[in-house]
Amino acid sequence: MSAVYEKVKGVLVDKFGVEESEVSLEASFDDLDLDSLDLVEFALAAEEELGVRISDEEAEQLETLADTVKLLEEKGAQA
Amino acid sequence: MSHPEVAVTGLGLATPAGLGTDASWQGVLEGASAASTDPALAGLEVDMSCRIPGFDATALLGRKAARRLDRFVQLATWTAREAVADAGLDPEAWDGPRVGVVIGCGMGGAHTWEEQHRRMLEHGPERVSPLLIPMLVPNMVAGQIAIDLGATGPNLVTATACASGATAIGTARDLLRSGACDIVLAGGTEAGLTPLSITGFAQMGALSTRTDDPARASRPFDVERDGFVAAEAAGVLVLERDDDARARGARRRARLAGYGASADGYHVTAPDPEGGGAERAMRAALADAGLAPGDVDHVNAHGTSTPLNDVSEARTLRRVCGEAMSVTSTKGVTGHSLGAAGAIEAGFAALALEHGVVPPTANLTEQDPEIDVDVVAGSPREQAVEVAMSNSFGFGGQNAVLVLTRA
Incomplete structure (x- = not known):
């Protein structure tokens, strides 16, 4: 597992109250009971934690954590 | 009607x-x-x-x-x-x-x-x-x-x-x-x-x-x-x-018999010292319930512990309902929860009706001599309450009075 994934997982567990056992690369935001407002909030948290900006439009396209980690890594996120 | x-x-x-x-x-x-x-x-x-x-x-x-x-x-x-x-x-x-x-x-x-x-x-x-x-x-x-x-x-x-x-x-x-x-x-x-x-x-x-x-x-x-x-x-x-x-065989804890509302039209925060708005709300609630002012046994007062409210409210109560009823302010215990206060106090009034006991006003050691109503203090008072009134007065001069009766 990548360091970026571990960071994303940490944000979801600490800030969004997701159960650690529910988090996996295949999990969708829907599976984790996070809606579009949560996704915008997630993008803000990712920016704080990883120093890269996800636009609202990009956030809307994200479905799974795998998509999210890929996007963050492409943007040069450093965990 | x-x-x-x-x-x-x-x-x-x-x-x-x-x-x-x-x-x-x-x-x-x-x-x-x-x-x-x-x-x-x-x-x-x-x-x-x-x-x-x-x-x-x-x-x-x-x-x-x-x-x-x-x-x-x-x-x-x-x-x-x-x-x-x-x-x-x-x-x-x-x-x-x-x-x-x-x-x-x-x-x-x-x-x-x-x-x-x-x-x-x-x-x-x-x-x-x-x-x-x-x-x-x-x-x-x-x-x-x-x-x-x-x-x-x-x-x-x-x-x-x-x-x-x-x-x-x-x-x-x-x-x-x-x-x-x-x-x-x-x-x-x-x-x-x-x-x-x-x-x-x-x-x-x-x-x-x-x-x-x-x-x-x-x-x-x-x-x-x-x-x-x-x-x-x-x-x-x-x-x-x-x-x-x-x-449906529900337990009825009390009846909500009357509601009266009014505005002071006086000042943004201070109550009308004559209590005109509060009096109209009390009388409206009693009329709505089909009761006379003298029927009130118990009042859960707005009683905020501010110098102005308590004396003005007590005067109005005395003028409208007389002196026979018990008065308490549960805000001595709970403090003043603003928008929640009228609801929790309606709950306490319902419980006073149900249990036949009136909670005391906390911290009442020397009643203000200008307050001439029977305030319950010290310990709970057993009282067979049939009709209870709960007063709430908001900043802005908005008054709401509920009358509850024993179910």
Whole structure:
């Protein structure tokens, strides 16, 4: 597992109250009971934690954590 | 015109006197003030408040609700669940569109406002949460209860400052009388114990400054009173038409017999010293209940512990109802929970009717000689209460009076 994934997982567990056992690369935001407002909030948290900006439009396209980690890594996120 | 009678079939209370209806009732009967120094208000001129003991949103409502709902919504959501369970109703089974929700709220999401404003100033507008608006707007509390319990009938929030909870209950009563609803969850909530809100009340001169002795600070009707102590709380009543409640074999805890409302049209914060608006609301509530002023046995007073309110209210009570009834202010114990106060006090009035006991006014050691009514102090008083009145008067001169009778 990548360091970026571990960071994303940490944000979801600490800030969004997701159960650690529910988090996996295949999990969708829907599976984790996070809606579009949560996704915008997630993008803000990712920016704080990883120093890269996800636009609202990009956030809307994200479905799974795998998509999210890929996007963050492409943007040069450093965990 | 004759109206269908309305019964209180369920109660939910989360107050500084206790978490839950039973704990709150025990707390007000014990008569010990819940006020204490509040670390969240450290450094302010007034650094005390009355908080609900043990209200842990994560433990009681889950992590998602703890994160996504402002505290004023969390308190009311938990309390609405307690009230519905107490009424023996099953939200899975009820006819949702026939269930209304009317909740009073003075401030809305004060915690959210202040936290997000700080974030914007410190980190810029792009860091402001997308949940800012859904968390802070006052109407969200009724909307969230609809989501939580599938109550999809008429749904609104009333804002009449410190009378909001009583206004909500009166409004709910009308939804039952008109036939618009079969069940209404009615109450009030407030969670404004934040540095900016408390400072605002302190700057008005509304708060007690007895910060060296918080437990003695809220002292309604006492000659040494110097202002109120701010509180958080929520209260929800389940209201149904009396016939419907009987038909389903529900326990009727009290009847909501009358509601009266008025405006002082006098001043933004000070009560009309002549009590004209308050008197009209009291008389309207009694007339609505088909009762005479002399029928009132017990009054749960607005009794905020401010110098102006308590003397003006007591004079008005004396003029309208005479001297035979017992008067208490449960705010001695709970402090003043603003938009929740009218709802939790309607709950305490219902419990006084049900149990035949009146809670004492905490910290009343020397009654103000200008206050010439029979204030219950020291310990609870056993009294077979048949008719109870609950007064609520809001800043802005908005008055709401409820009359409850024994079921």
